[in-house]
Amino acid sequence: MxxxxxxxxxxxxxxxxxxxxxxxxxxxxxxxxxxxxxxxxxxxxxxxxxxxxxxxxxxxxxxxxxxxxxxxxxxxxxxxxxxxxxxxxxxxxxxxxxxxxxxxxxxxxxxxxxxxxxxxxxxxxxxxxxxxxxxxxxxxxxxxxxxxxxxxxxxxxxxxxxxxxxxxxxxxxxxxxxxxxxxxxxxxxxxxxxxxxxxxxxxxxxxxxxxxxxxxxxxxxxxxxxxxxxxxxxxxxxxxxxxxxxxxxxxxxxxxxxxxxxLTPRHDVRIVSGLMDELMREDFDPLSHDDYICVELLDTDAVLAAHEKLRRIYPNLFTITRPNINVNRLSSTERSYERGKSDLHLFSDFFAEVTSDELTEAERRELVRVIDSLEQGARAE
Amino acid sequence: MxxxxxxxxxxxxxxxxxxxxxxxxxxxxxxxxxxxxxxxxxxxxxxxxxxxxxxxxxxxxxxxxxxxxxxxxxxxxxxxxxxxxxxxxxxxxxxxxxxxxxxxxxxxxxxxxxxxxxxxxxxxxxxxxxxxxxxxxxxxxxxxxxxxxxxxxxxxxxxxxxxxxxxxxxxxxxxxxxxxxxxxxxxxxxxxxxxxxxxxxxxxxxxxxxxxxxxxxxxxxxxxxxxxxxxxxxxxxxxxxxxxxxxxxxxxxxxxxxxxxxLTPRHDVRIVSGLMDELMREDFDPLSHDDYICVELLDTDAVLAAHEKLRRIYPNLFTITRPNINVNRLSSTERSYERGKSDLHLFSDFFAEVTSDELTEAERRELVRVIDSLEQGARAE
CATH class of the missing domain: 3.60.21.10 (Metallo-dependent phosphatases)
Structure with missing residues (x-):
C-alpha cells in the first residue's frame, strides 16, 4: 500500500x-x-x-x-x-x-x-x-x-x-x-x-x-x-x-x-537580507526576483522611499522589516527620548521620502528654528 | 422512460x-x-x-x-x-x-x-x-x-x-x-x-x-x-x-x-378572509390553524391588537392585509381630508390598541380640546 x-x-x-x-x-x-x-x-x-x-x-x-x-x-x-x-x-x-x-x-x-x-x-x-x-x-x-x-x-x-x-x-x-x-x-x-x-x-x-x-x-x-x-x-x-x-x-x-x-512552487516565499545599496544591485540576489519577498533591510538609518525602490527589484515585495532600527527595540520611555533628540533627522528623512528631494540649506535652517521654538513652547508649559 | x-x-x-x-x-x-x-x-x-x-x-x-x-x-x-x-x-x-x-x-x-x-x-x-x-x-x-x-x-x-x-x-x-x-x-x-x-x-x-x-x-x-x-x-x-x-x-x-x-406540505400557505369577530371563532376556519397564514381582515374600522389576537388562533400568522380600510385606496389628497375629519376616532383606536383600554369620558373631552386647539393653531398659521 x-x-x-x-x-x-x-x-x-x-x-x-x-x-x-x-x-x-x-x-x-x-x-x-x-x-x-x-x-x-x-x-x-x-x-x-x-x-x-x-x-x-x-x-x-x-x-x-x-x-x-x-x-x-x-x-x-x-x-x-x-x-x-x-x-x-x-x-x-x-x-x-x-x-x-x-x-x-x-x-x-x-x-x-x-x-x-x-x-x-x-x-x-x-x-x-x-x-x-x-x-x-x-x-x-x-x-x-x-x-x-x-x-x-x-x-x-x-x-x-x-x-x-x-x-x-x-x-x-x-x-x-x-x-x-x-x-x-x-x-x-x-x-x-x-x-x-x-x-x-x-x-x-x-x-x-x-x-x-x-x-x-x-x-x-x-x-x-x-x-x-x-x-x-x-x-x-x-x-x-x-x-x-x-x-x-x-x-x-x-x-x-x-x-x-x-514540491516547487511557482513563487517561493523568501526573506532577503541586505543593506539598501546591496539590495538595489540586480545581481545581489541570485534567486527569482519574482518570488514573494520579505526584505529584511539592515540599514541603521531611515531609508528613503524604500518600498518604491525595492518594488522595482521585487515586483512581489510583500513587506519590509527593519531589524537594525533601534527605536523598535526600545521601551516607550526610551523611544520618546530618542524621538526628542532626532526630530531634525526624522523630519529630513520624512521630507525626502515624500518629496523624493533633500531639504535645502535654507529649509534646514528654518526647520531648526521651528523645532527650537516648539521645544521652547513645550518647556514653557 | x-x-x-x-x-x-x-x-x-x-x-x-x-x-x-x-x-x-x-x-x-x-x-x-x-x-x-x-x-x-x-x-x-x-x-x-x-x-x-x-x-x-x-x-x-x-x-x-x-x-x-x-x-x-x-x-x-x-x-x-x-x-x-x-x-x-x-x-x-x-x-x-x-x-x-x-x-x-x-x-x-x-x-x-x-x-x-x-x-x-x-x-x-x-x-x-x-x-x-x-x-x-x-x-x-x-x-x-x-x-x-x-x-x-x-x-x-x-x-x-x-x-x-x-x-x-x-x-x-x-x-x-x-x-x-x-x-x-x-x-x-x-x-x-x-x-x-x-x-x-x-x-x-x-x-x-x-x-x-x-x-x-x-x-x-x-x-x-x-x-x-x-x-x-x-x-x-x-x-x-x-x-x-x-x-x-x-x-x-x-x-x-x-x-x-x-405534494402535501407540512404547513400550507393560506389567505384567510373574514371579519375579526368571525376569525376569532375557533370553528370559522376548518383547516389547520398551524398553517402559514395571511389574514385578510375585512373590518372597515381599526381593529384593536389585531396581530396579538389573531396569533392566538394562528400561531404561524405571517401578515395581515386590510382590503376594506378605505384610507389605503384614497389618493393622498383625499387621505389628508379623511384624516382631518377623524382625528378623534383614529386616536381613540390607537389609544385602545396601545393600552387595551377605552378612553374615559374625561379623557375624550380633553382630547377634543387638544385637537381643536391644534386645528386653530394650524389655521392661524
Missing part, C-alpha cells in the same frame, strides 16, 4: 492581499505529476482543504478539478475537514463520491466507518477523523462529561479503533496540534492558551498517522506519526521550511518507509 | 423570517415516497436548487441527504443551476458524481455533453442547460455580438442540439422565463423590464422541456413544454397554486403522457 500524505492546502487563501489560487493550482499540477510518477493507491489530505468555511468559487472549482483528475488517474482521495473548513460543506457528496474513489469526511460522526483499501497483504483501515472541537465531539458522541481537545480526540479514536480488527494495518487521518510540535504563524491556534494540544499517544495503535494542522513537515512523537506540512508557505516564518508531500509505503507489518517529496 | 420533473426547491429559503428547511425536508420525504411508488428512471430539478449562492449549511446537508437517498433508490438525478444558485458551487463533483447516477450542471459550458439514459426504445438525450445571463453565455460560447436572454438561450440550445442525433428522443432541462408565463412574487425577475423573456419556440425540437423559474405549474406554449412549479408556496400570491411534481412518460415517439402529482 503506497499513499501520499498531504495537508493544509488552504485553497482560496489570501497571503499579503494576494489570492493564492493560481499558486495553488500550479503546485497541485506538480502533485498530480508526482502521482503519475509514483502511482500511489491513494492521496490523503489531512484537513484544511480550504482556507475558510465559505471559500471563493475559484477555490471550489480548483478542488473539483484536482479531485476529478486524481480520480481519472485511478488515485483514491481521502480527505477530512480541518479547523478552517466548513464541516458540512466539505461533507457534501460523502457517500455519493465513494463510487468515484473519493472519500470526504467533513462532519464529526460517531458511526464514521473506516475506508478499507487493500493490497497484496490484505486490508488497510483508514480512520478519517475530521476536526471537531470538544463541544462538537461531545454532541456527536453523546458524551456527558466535559472534554479537552486531547480527550475529545481520544473519544473519536476509540470509536474509530472499535471498527478495526486488532491486528489489522491501519492509518489515522487527523487534524490536530500534537504536543511539542513546531508552530507557524499562518496556522491559527485551535484555542486560546495552549489547551488545544493533544498527545501523540492517541495514535499509537496506528501503522501510520497522517496529520494536518502544523505547517512545517515534522514527526510528532514517533517516526510513523507525521505532519506532511502545508502545500505552500503561507507566512514568512515558514520561509525556511520545505514544502511538499510524504510518500508512505506500508508493508505486511506496518510502515515500511516514508519519503518527503519537495 | 419515466421521470419526475421538479424545480425551484429554494433550499435554505427564508419566508416570513422563517427558515423553510424543515418544511422542505418534510415535503422532500413525500417526493422520495412518490419515487418509491412510481419508480421513475430519473428525477430532474430544473434550477434554483438553493435559494442563494451561499446556502446555509442545513440546506447543503438536506440536499446531500436527498441526493444520497435517491441514488440508493436507484433514481438518477439531473439538476441544473437556476438564477438563485451559485453556478460554480452547484457544479462541484459534476464529473465525479456521475458514477453514482447524479448529474449536476452548474456552470454554462459550450461543450456540455447530453446525459444519455436508455429504455426499451433506445436512448433519450437530456440537455442540461444551466441558467446563464447573456454576458455569461457570450463568454462561455465566445459569441461576439450582444445577446438577449432569448438569443443567449438559443445559443445554448443550438450547441446542445448539435450533440443529439436528429431523430432521437430528447429532453431539455432549463431555467428561464418563457413569454406569457404566469409570474409569482417569490421568483425574483431575471432582469429589469421584461427583457428576460424567452420564446417557447427554443424548445420545439425536444420531446419534452422541463422548465424551472416560474413558481406556478403551467404549460409554456405547448403541452410538452412545462413548468413543474416550485416545491412549496414561497409567497402568499402562490396560495391558490398547486404544488407538486410532473411525472412524465416518454414512449417510442416522444412524450406519451404527463401527470401532475400534488
Amino acid at each position: 503506497r499513499f501520499i500524505h498531504t495537508a493544509d492546502w488552504h485553497l482560496g487563501k489570501l497571503f499579503g492581499q494576494r489570492h493564492m489560487t493560481e499558486d495553488q493550482a500550479y503546485v497541485l499540477e506538480e502533485l498530480l505529476a508526482l502521482c503519475r510518477d509514483v502511482r500511489p493507491d491513494a492521496l490523503v489530505i489531512a484537513g484544511d482543504v480550504y482556507d475558510r468555511a465559505i471559500p471563493p468559487p475559484e477555490a471550489v472549482e480548483l478542488f473539483n478539478n484536482i479531485l476529478t483528475r486524481l480520480a481519472e488517474q485511478g488515485v483514491k482521495v481521502l480527505f477530512i475537514a480541518g479547523n478552517h473548513d466548513s464541516a458540512v460543506r466539505l461533507h457534501f457528496g460523502a457517500q455519493l463520491l465513494r463510487a468515484s474513489g473519493i472519500y470526504p469526511a467533513g462532519t464529526v460522526r460517531a458511526d464514521e466507518a473506516p475506508v478499507v483499501l487493500s493490497d497484496e497483504f490484505g486490508p488497510v483501515y483508514f480512520s478519517l477523523i475530521p476536526y471537531g472541537d470538544p463541544p462538537h465531539v461531545r454532541a456527536a458522541f453523546s458524551v456527558e462529561e466535559a472534554l479537552s481537545f486531547d480527550t475529545a480526540l481520544a473519544v473519536q479514536i476509540a470509536a474509530a479503533r472499535a471498527q478495526i480488527p486488532p491486528s489489522a494495518r491501519s492509518v489515522a487521518v487527523a487534524h490536530a496540534f500534537v504536543i511539542g510540535g513546531q508552530v507557524s504563524e499562518s496556522e491559527h491556534a485551535l484555542s486560546v492558551g495552549g489547551s488545544d494540544q493533544v498527545s501523540a499517544e492517541n495514535f499509537s495503535a496506528y501503522s501510520y498517522a497522517a496529520l494536518g494542522h502544523l505547517h512545517a513537515p515534522q514527526r510528532a512523537g514517533a517516526e510513523n506519526v507525521r505532519y506532511s506540512g502545508s502545500l505552500l508557505k503561507y507566512s514568512f516564518d515558514e520561509a525556511r521550511q520545505k514544502k511538499g508531500a510524504e510518500f508512505v509505503e506500508l508493508g505486511a507489518e506496518g510502515m515500511a518507509s516514508h519519503m518527503f517529496y519537495p | 419515466r421521470f419526475i420533473h421538479t424545480a425551484d426547491w429554494h433550499l435554505g429559503k427564508l419566508f416570513g423570517q422563517r427558515h423553510m428547511t424543515e418544511d422542505q425536508a418534510y415535503v422532500l420525504e413525500e417526493l422520495l415516497a412518490l419515487c418509491r411508488d412510481v419508480r421513475p428512471d430519473a428525477l430532474v430539478i430544473a434550477g434554483d436548487v438553493y435559494d442563494r449562492a451561499i446556502p446555509p449549511p442545513e440546506a447543503v446537508e438536506l440536499f446531500n441527504n436527498i441526493l444520497t437517498r435517491l441514488a440508493e433508490q436507484g433514481v438518477k438525478v439531473l439538476f441544473i443551476a437556476g438564477n438563485h444558485d451559485s453556478a460554480v458551487r452547484l457544479h462541484f463533483g459534476a464529473q465525479l458524481l456521475r458514477a453514482s447516477g447524479i448529474y449536476p450542471a452548474g456552470t454554462v459550458r459550450a461543450d456540455e455533453a447530453p446525459v444519455v439514459l436508455s429504455d426499451e426504445f433506445g436512448p433519450v438525450y437530456f440537455s442540461l442547460i444551466p441558467y446563464g445571463d447573456p454576458p455569461h453565455v457570450r463568454a462561455a460560447f465566445s459569441v461576439e455580438e450582444a445577446l438577449s436572454f432569448d438569443t443567449a438561450l438559443a445559443v445554448q440550445i443550438a450547441a446542445a442540439r448539435a450533440q443529439i442525433p436528429p431523430s432521437a428522443r430528447s429532453v431539455a432541462v432549463a431555467h428561464a422565463f418563457v413569454i406569457g408565463g404566469q409570474v409569482s412574487e417569490s421568483e425574483h425577475a431575471l432582469s429589469v423590464g421584461g427583457s428576460d423573456q424567452v420564446s417557447a419556440e427554443n424548445f420545439s425540437a425536444y420531446s419534452y422541456a422541463a422548465l424551472g423559474h416560474l413558481h406556478a405549474p403551467q404549460r409554456a406554449g405547448a403541452e410538452n413544454v412545462r413548468y413543474s412549479g416550485s416545491l412549496l408556496k414561497y409567497s402568499f400570491d402562490e396560495a391558490r397554486q398547486k404544488k407538486g411534481a410532473e411525472f412524465v412518460e416518454l414512449g417510442a415517439e416522444g412524450m406519451a403522457s404527463h401527470m401532475f402529482y400534488p
Whole structure:
C-alpha cells in the first residue's frame, strides 16, 4: 500500500492581499505529476482543504478539478475537514463520491466507518477523523462529561479503533496540534492558551498517522506519526521550511518507509537580507526576483522611499522589516527620548521620502528654528 | 422512460423570517415516497436548487441527504443551476458524481455533453442547460455580438442540439422565463423590464422541456413544454397554486403522457378572509390553524391588537392585509381630508390598541380640546 500524505492546502487563501489560487493550482499540477510518477493507491489530505468555511468559487472549482483528475488517474482521495473548513460543506457528496474513489469526511460522526483499501497483504483501515472541537465531539458522541481537545480526540479514536480488527494495518487521518510540535504563524491556534494540544499517544495503535494542522513537515512523537506540512508557505516564518508531500509505503507489518517529496512552487516565499545599496544591485540576489519577498533591510538609518525602490527589484515585495532600527527595540520611555533628540533627522528623512528631494540649506535652517521654538513652547508649559 | 420533473426547491429559503428547511425536508420525504411508488428512471430539478449562492449549511446537508437517498433508490438525478444558485458551487463533483447516477450542471459550458439514459426504445438525450445571463453565455460560447436572454438561450440550445442525433428522443432541462408565463412574487425577475423573456419556440425540437423559474405549474406554449412549479408556496400570491411534481412518460415517439402529482406540505400557505369577530371563532376556519397564514381582515374600522389576537388562533400568522380600510385606496389628497375629519376616532383606536383600554369620558373631552386647539393653531398659521 503506497499513499501520499498531504495537508493544509488552504485553497482560496489570501497571503499579503494576494489570492493564492493560481499558486495553488500550479503546485497541485506538480502533485498530480508526482502521482503519475509514483502511482500511489491513494492521496490523503489531512484537513484544511480550504482556507475558510465559505471559500471563493475559484477555490471550489480548483478542488473539483484536482479531485476529478486524481480520480481519472485511478488515485483514491481521502480527505477530512480541518479547523478552517466548513464541516458540512466539505461533507457534501460523502457517500455519493465513494463510487468515484473519493472519500470526504467533513462532519464529526460517531458511526464514521473506516475506508478499507487493500493490497497484496490484505486490508488497510483508514480512520478519517475530521476536526471537531470538544463541544462538537461531545454532541456527536453523546458524551456527558466535559472534554479537552486531547480527550475529545481520544473519544473519536476509540470509536474509530472499535471498527478495526486488532491486528489489522491501519492509518489515522487527523487534524490536530500534537504536543511539542513546531508552530507557524499562518496556522491559527485551535484555542486560546495552549489547551488545544493533544498527545501523540492517541495514535499509537496506528501503522501510520497522517496529520494536518502544523505547517512545517515534522514527526510528532514517533517516526510513523507525521505532519506532511502545508502545500505552500503561507507566512514568512515558514520561509525556511520545505514544502511538499510524504510518500508512505506500508508493508505486511506496518510502515515500511516514508519519503518527503519537495514540491516547487511557482513563487517561493523568501526573506532577503541586505543593506539598501546591496539590495538595489540586480545581481545581489541570485534567486527569482519574482518570488514573494520579505526584505529584511539592515540599514541603521531611515531609508528613503524604500518600498518604491525595492518594488522595482521585487515586483512581489510583500513587506519590509527593519531589524537594525533601534527605536523598535526600545521601551516607550526610551523611544520618546530618542524621538526628542532626532526630530531634525526624522523630519529630513520624512521630507525626502515624500518629496523624493533633500531639504535645502535654507529649509534646514528654518526647520531648526521651528523645532527650537516648539521645544521652547513645550518647556514653557 | 419515466421521470419526475421538479424545480425551484429554494433550499435554505427564508419566508416570513422563517427558515423553510424543515418544511422542505418534510415535503422532500413525500417526493422520495412518490419515487418509491412510481419508480421513475430519473428525477430532474430544473434550477434554483438553493435559494442563494451561499446556502446555509442545513440546506447543503438536506440536499446531500436527498441526493444520497435517491441514488440508493436507484433514481438518477439531473439538476441544473437556476438564477438563485451559485453556478460554480452547484457544479462541484459534476464529473465525479456521475458514477453514482447524479448529474449536476452548474456552470454554462459550450461543450456540455447530453446525459444519455436508455429504455426499451433506445436512448433519450437530456440537455442540461444551466441558467446563464447573456454576458455569461457570450463568454462561455465566445459569441461576439450582444445577446438577449432569448438569443443567449438559443445559443445554448443550438450547441446542445448539435450533440443529439436528429431523430432521437430528447429532453431539455432549463431555467428561464418563457413569454406569457404566469409570474409569482417569490421568483425574483431575471432582469429589469421584461427583457428576460424567452420564446417557447427554443424548445420545439425536444420531446419534452422541463422548465424551472416560474413558481406556478403551467404549460409554456405547448403541452410538452412545462413548468413543474416550485416545491412549496414561497409567497402568499402562490396560495391558490398547486404544488407538486410532473411525472412524465416518454414512449417510442416522444412524450406519451404527463401527470401532475400534488405534494402535501407540512404547513400550507393560506389567505384567510373574514371579519375579526368571525376569525376569532375557533370553528370559522376548518383547516389547520398551524398553517402559514395571511389574514385578510375585512373590518372597515381599526381593529384593536389585531396581530396579538389573531396569533392566538394562528400561531404561524405571517401578515395581515386590510382590503376594506378605505384610507389605503384614497389618493393622498383625499387621505389628508379623511384624516382631518377623524382625528378623534383614529386616536381613540390607537389609544385602545396601545393600552387595551377605552378612553374615559374625561379623557375624550380633553382630547377634543387638544385637537381643536391644534386645528386653530394650524389655521392661524
